């Protein structure tokens with residue numbers, strides 16, 4: 001197999017998408033490997049998942065910095081230390097500033113629980129139900145300086161059923177998130193491998 005894409009995964013909480021990436025990376029033919037997991041929340045459950053998988057973890061608690069710029073500088077330094085090919089935001093609940101995003105342009109991706117450009121921001125499942133949408137889903141997209149606005153890489157649709165609650169809809173979408181996030185990473189890794197071959 002060609003060189004595996006090196007990932008850094010940024011989390012803030014539960015880490016179920018991190019788990020999906022951990023499970024995918026454990027497959028022998030998966031073209032990526034997680035080198036580092038960073039959480040801004042010291043108590044994030046996802047950190048336990050990472051430790052259990054034997055991954056390097058770092059906590060960079062935004063509350064201990066005097067400004068967003070200082071937090072992002074520390075984050076940047078830790079990431080540079082690892083040198084990832086791709087940064088995967090997986091439930092990372094801090095908005096990243098334009099300078100940070102520009103430095104990692106085209107090398108940061110995110111998973112968002114809606115069919116972007118619909119329903120940017122928070123509480124997407126409740127808003128999908130309120131709006132009476134018949135279809136909902138999730139999007140893996142490049143991160144740009146505008147919130148939930150970068151080019152889409154992969155989307156998955158789910159139906160909104162008449163008796164759906166926020167919980168039942170969220171669970172249906174989450175199952176798709178766990179499927180398409182690793183799939184998007186695979187596609188990017190394969191594309192990177194092709195471009196390495198053609199540039200040699």
Ligand code: GRF
Nearest residue numbers: 014015016017091111112113
């Ligand atoms: C997911 O729904 C993801 O789309 C959103 O935040 C949630 C994180 O869940 N960005 P988890 O921490 O991956 O379980």
